[in-house]
Amino acid sequence: MISPADTARNYRELLDINRLITSSLESGVVLATVTRYAATLLRAEAAALLLREEETLRGAATHHVPGDARELEVPLGPGVMERIRDIGRAAGLEGCVGVPLVLRAETIGILAVFRRDTGTGTAEDEELLSVLADQAAVALENARIYRQLQTQTQALQESETRFRLAFDEAPIGVALVGLDGRFLRVNNVLCEMVGYSREELTGLTFPAITHPDDVDTDVALARKLARGEIPRYQLGKRYLRKDGAVVDTLLSVALVRAPDGAPLYYVSQIEDVTERKRMEEELRRSEAQFRGLMEGLPDGVFIHRGERVAYANRALSSLLGYGDPAALTGRAISELYPPDDLAAVLERAGALRSGLASPPRELRMLHRDGSVRDVETTALQVHFEEQLGIIVIVRDLAERKVAEREREEAYRRLRVIIDLSPVGIVLAADERHWDGNVRARQLLGHPAGLSVDVSRYAGEWLDAEEKPLAFEELPVVRALRGDQLEGVEMRLRRPDGRLVPLLVSSALIPGAGGTPPGAVVIFEDISAIKDLERLRIEWSAVVAHDLRQPLSSIEMYARLIARQVAAEPALRHRAQQISGLVRRLNRMVQDLVDFTRLEARQLSLNRQPVELVQLIEQAMERMELEVPERPLQLRVHGAPARVDADADRIAQVMENLLTNAIKYGDPGTPIRVAVEVGAGQVSVSVTNQGPGIPPEQMPYLFGRFQRARDVERRGAKGLGLGLYITRALIEAHHGRIVAERVPEGAMTFRFTLPLARPAEQLAGPEQQSH
Numbered sequence: 001m002i003s004p005a006d007t008a009r010n011y012r013e014l015l016d017i018n019r020l021i022t023s024s025l026e027s028g029v030v031l032a033t034v035t036r037y038a039a040t041l042l043r044a045e046a047a048a049l050l051l052r053e054e055e056t057l058r059g060a061a062t063h064h065v066p067g068d069a070r071e072l073e074v075p076l077g078p079g080v081m082e083r084i085r086d087i088g089r090a091a092g093l094e095g096c097v098g099v100p101l102v103l104r105a106e107t108i109g110i111l112a113v114f115r116r117d118t119g120t121g122t123a124e125d126e127e128l129l130s131v132l133a134d135q136a137a138v139a140l141e142n143a144r145i146y147r148q149l150q151t152q153t154q155a156l157q158e159s160e161t162r163f164r165l166a167f168d169e170a171p172i173g174v175a176l177v178g179l180d181g182r183f184l185r186v187n188n189v190l191c192e193m194v195g196y197s198r199e200e201l202t203g204l205t206f207p208a209i210t211h212p213d214d215v216d217t218d219v220a221l222a223r224k225l226a227r228g229e230i231p232r233y234q235l236g237k238r239y240l241r242k243d244g245a246v247v248d249t250l251l252s253v254a255l256v257r258a259p260d261g262a263p264l265y266y267v268s269q270i271e272d273v274t275e276r277k278r279m280e281e282e283l284r285r286s287e288a289q290f291r292g293l294m295e296g297l298p299d300g301v302f303i304h305r306g307e308r309v310a311y312a313n314r315a316l317s318s319l320l321g322y323g324d325p326a327a328l329t330g331r332a333i334s335e336l337y338p339p340d341d342l343a344a345v346l347e348r349a350g351a352l353r354s355g356l357a358s359p360p361r362e363l364r365m366l367h368r369d370g371s372v373r374d375v376e377t378t379a380l381q382v383h384f385e386e387q388l389g390i391i392v393i394v395r396d397l398a399e400r401k402v403a404e405r406e407r408e409e410a411y412r413r414l415r416v417i418i419d420l421s422p423v424g425i426v427l428a429a430d431e432r433h434w435d436g437n438v439r440a441r442q443l444l445g446h447p448a449g450l451s452v453d454v455s456r457y458a459g460e461w462l463d464a465e466e467k468p469l470a471f472e473e474l475p476v477v478r479a480l481r482g483d484q485l486e487g488v489e490m491r492l493r494r495p496d497g498r499l500v501p502l503l504v505s506s507a508l509i510p511g512a513g514g515t516p517p518g519a520v521v522i523f524e525d526i527s528a529i530k531d532l533e534r535l536r537i538e539w540s541a542v543v544a545h546d547l548r549q550p551l552s553s554i555e556m557y558a559r560l561i562a563r564q565v566a567a568e569p570a571l572r573h574r575a576q577q578i579s580g581l582v583r584r585l586n587r588m589v590q591d592l593v594d595f596t597r598l599e600a601r602q603l604s605l606n607r608q609p610v611e612l613v614q615l616i617e618q619a620m621e622r623m624e625l626e627v628p629e630r631p632l633q634l635r636v637h638g639a640p641a642r643v644d645a646d647a648d649r650i651a652q653v654m655e656n657l658l659t660n661a662i663k664y665g666d667p668g669t670p671i672r673v674a675v676e677v678g679a680g681q682v683s684v685s686v687t688n689q690g691p692g693i694p695p696e697q698m699p700y701l702f703g704r705f706q707r708a709r710d711v712e713r714r715g716a717k718g719l720g721l722g723l724y725i726t727r728a729l730i731e732a733h734h735g736r737i738v739a740e741r742v743p744e745g746a747m748t749f750r751f752t753l754p755l756a757r758p759a760e761q762l763a764g765p766e767q768q769s770h
Helices: 004-023 027-041 080-089 123-168 188-194 212-227 274-296 314-319 339-353 398-420 438-444 475-480 527-564 569-599 612-626 647-664 695-700 722-732 758-762
Strands: 046-053 056-063 073-075 095-103 106-115 173-178 183-186 233-240 246-257 263-272 300-305 308-312 361-366 372-384 387-396 424-428 433-436 461-463 485-493 499-509 518-525 604-611 632-637 642-645 671-677 681-689 736-742 746-754 766-769
Touching: 004 027, 004 123, 027 046, 027 056, 027 106, 027 123, 046 080, 056 106, 073 080, 080 095, 080 106, 095 123, 106 123, 173 188, 188 233, 188 246, 188 263, 212 233, 212 246, 212 263, 246 274, 300 314, 300 372, 314 387, 339 361, 339 372, 339 387, 372 398, 424 438, 424 475, 433 438, 438 518, 475 485, 475 499, 475 518, 499 527, 527 569, 604 612, 604 647, 612 632, 612 642, 612 647, 612 671, 612 681, 642 647, 642 746, 647 671, 647 681, 647 722, 647 746, 695 736, 722 736, 722 746
Parallel strands: 632 671
Antiparallel strands: 046 056, 046 106, 056 073, 095 106, 173 183, 173 263, 233 246, 246 263, 300 308, 300 387, 361 372, 372 387, 424 433, 424 518, 461 485, 485 499, 499 518, 604 642, 604 766, 671 681, 681 746, 736 746
């Protein structure tokens, strides 16, 4: 029996517990507090609170009960308290008092305490525990309501945040507009669009920034919306920026109403379509230009979407006999092609739609009268009138077919002419295969009608000195490489072993697109010419021998006469004149002989190391004996010059240049000879003072039989072969000679020769023919 004092104390504790659990809005705190104070209040060793989850009681909080509270699980139904008592027995506690937690007449759980002594407790224990259970049920409900309010508050805050972000960060302009037309709230995009700040814009009405021509329409639609006559409206509208510029927009407006249906405010979405309108205008202009371009093309053009023609130009309608392009629009493309070609057309269209390329293709198209036209078509996938389509460019091949037939006929005629040509002509597409005319096959021993690998002839072609040519030096190979040959003498070893002299020319064949289609080689058998040259050389040698014999006799007699009449100056002078004429005739005969040998490439050189300065000095001494009245000056710069040369031929060069200077120089003026030794070569110049050579004659100085125009007036004699022979001799020594007009009336002839290498200085004479 509990005393009144204990009862009073218990209820005071219950009030304290009630203040604790009702002051907390966290369910976890409530549960822990209730179980702890239940054990304390009923002087029990342990306590547990289980809450209902469907048809099961699951531990929510425990006090001094071993294990995790959530692991406690008791099925609802008969014997439920006995199963709860088993929880205490597992901890060695036999006594148990348990009461239900009831909320709005529904059991939501059980609160139980466990003691060591057996029994179910007193009535006072159950009453205290019931009061505590009721307090716990109310506190748990308060915590649930608090959590629900928290969740709703958070959801509201999140909704407000989403609205603010959606409003303020929208990619288009957004505004809340009052029923009086005043802006209530605006976002950043709208401010940027019209050039006003938020503060400025919220102090204005929408008509104040609307283009005057659009105000009435916008206001009328807004009133209809407020009256409920329309659910919403959309309007293409112009706003006026703060700086006066006009902004094209697309305005969409809806109305927000109160729960009773009363209108509250407008929600406006404003999209800047200035750029879109500009692009649409450009697109219209582009399409107009496209149509103008298509109509100006000489080729036919049509566009089809699916299997229907969407557009055709006038050139195509004329080609197919329709006259008006509109007559083609809407027709099925199957009406434009013969059945045999239609499958290829549809296959190409499918490939283009799949993103594959389609090369130009020759097809046939149907004329309106049923006849067929040969055409070349090129197709591409394009956007036309904002839809994908296929544009087909049609080129009439009628003229091309005629041109091809004419070209084939011209080729046949040209082939006949080439085959009948008396010279060999070879056409080569590449370095490995070539073909030639009848004469070329005869000379090459090539079977008719076959293309032959060029490498077969490596070693059978020889240069003019009969040295075999490597593969890369063959005329065809050189021509394909871009080297042009013109009148080059070569030899060809025929299958029978006979060497045939040829005059060869070759070049790339110009291509229409800049890419050459191949090369051409033309070669002529010059055996007959060579025989004539040989006869000419032999004849020249006989003539030279026959002329030199009487000239030698005349010179000998002239010298005898000069000695016998030494006391008579006049007669002695005449005898010396005869000797001079004889020497000049001898030089002319030698020039003719050298010219003949040069033309026949049979001029031989006896090359060996020579002291060039010493050779020049000897030539100048001989010239001073013949023409003592003309002073000769020699100037040498650099080390001694040793060259690999034919001494007689270089002496001949010097005599020709000195003689030339004496002929055309002013009488009494010195002739200056300069020798300069440089890197790998020596330069020799001969300069005379005089009227010089006219500029227009300079390019022809070294030609055959070329003489100055005033040569007869100046009394100079000769055949005009001296400089021609001089250049040939210098080039045969791998040198170079040029003529230079020097200021103040001087003329200089300058030639260079390569210096002898150490190995050449020790070598013996070398015979060469040129």
